[in-house]
Amino acid sequence: MAKNSRSSLSLERFTFNESWDGKRDRAFKIVKKLMEMYPRRKILQGEPYFTLIRCIISQRTKDETTDHASKVLFERYPTIEDISSAKIEEIQRLLKENGVGLWKTKGRWIVETSRILLKKYEGRVPDNIEELMKLPGIGRKCANIVLAYGFGYQAIPVDTHVNRISKRLGLAPPRIAPEKVEEYLRELIPKNLWIYVNHAMVDHGKRICRPINPRCEECPLKELCSYARGLVKEEDIKGSTNRRRH
Numbered sequence: 001m002a003k004n005s006r007s008s009l010s011l012e013r014f015t016f017n018e019s020w021d022g023k024r025d026r027a028f029k030i031v032k033k034l035m036e037m038y039p040r041r042k043i044l045q046g047e048p049y050f051t052l053i054r055c056i057i058s059q060r061t062k063d064e065t066t067d068h069a070s071k072v073l074f075e076r077y078p079t080i081e082d083i084s085s086a087k088i089e090e091i092q093r094l095l096k097e098n099g100v101g102l103w104k105t106k107g108r109w110i111v112e113t114s115r116i117l118l119k120k121y122e123g124r125v126p127d128n129i130e131e132l133m134k135l136p137g138i139g140r141k142c143a144n145i146v147l148a149y150g151f152g153y154q155a156i157p158v159d160t161h162v163n164r165i166s167k168r169l170g171l172a173p174p175r176i177a178p179e180k181v182e183e184y185l186r187e188l189i190p191k192n193l194w195i196y197v198n199h200a201m202v203d204h205g206k207r208i209c210r211p212i213n214p215r216c217e218e219c220p221l222k223e224l225c226s227y228a229r230g231l232v233k234e235e236d237i238k239g240s241t242n243r244r245r246h
């Protein structure tokens, strides 16, 4: 079985033949092209604590609702001390009133996480994935979002867009969990480009490589894409694409 020497990643789980070097070369071209297509002057979205709380709110929630609810929350409770000393029910009510789903769970996570940060980390957000993932409501995707967009570190958050597009492009085997997709991307993409992957694939997923009926004909990546070349099919990806993780 062809395995990468540095990990348990396997070439044979892909749907077509290509060496690791071939995949790395193609991954580099894809990310460069995505960066040209979706340029961003600013990668950092905010301060780590705000990024973390926003990520809890954003789970299974539309961007507009998340933006609005986060704004209202931080206007009313501007600091970590304010949120920590709030009653959980107050935060839950605020989320509910502003259209956030799973408001009960998220309200509890927001307050509990803030209290832990104050008690255990002197009010600072830890800057490593292991500690971040111990916080209530913070899974691997959110932890990576905090590292990338809160701290500006090289990290690859794998959300539903990154999961789907990576598999269509053939940068990850089709039938694997999002956590594993991250491992393949980290292996194939140079580390200094990791921070661009999430935002560029999210933009691409909303505009061109949409969940249903991707617009391959107009896609500048079609020459580099397994799906466009018929090497990977939607049914190969199904089952892992819609799995939402935080």
Ligand code: SF4
Pocket (backbone or CB within 6 Å): 165, 168, 169, 208, 209, 210, 214, 215, 216, 217, 219, 220, 221, 222, 225, 226, 227, 228
């Ligand atoms: S060619 Fe099609 S499947 Fe491939 S990235 Fe572009 S839109 Fe997505």
